[in-house]
Amino acid sequence: MKKVKVGRVVSDRMARTIVVRVEESRLHSRYRKHIRRHRKFHAHDAAEAAGIGDLVRIEECRPFSRTKRWRLVEVLERSEGQA
DSSP, rough: OEEEEEEEEEEOOTTTEEEEEEEEEEOOOOTEEEEEEEEEEEEETOOOOOOOOOOOEEEESSSSSSSSEEEEEEEEOOTOOOO
């Protein structure tokens, strides 16, 4: 089963590559306080369909380069700034 993550596109400046910021929220085991953490993933976008601010779903795949191990599955929501 391939891992699937949902996040926001923070960069689309590279050719056929997007940078996706994935946030996770969890409870601290002792203090029961919500902790938000984020991680950035490089994902392959062959059609260059995603833009900055879009909400996207990415999935784990074979390595495309040294940093790219994810690929774009679909754009869930377009950002306000795009037409």
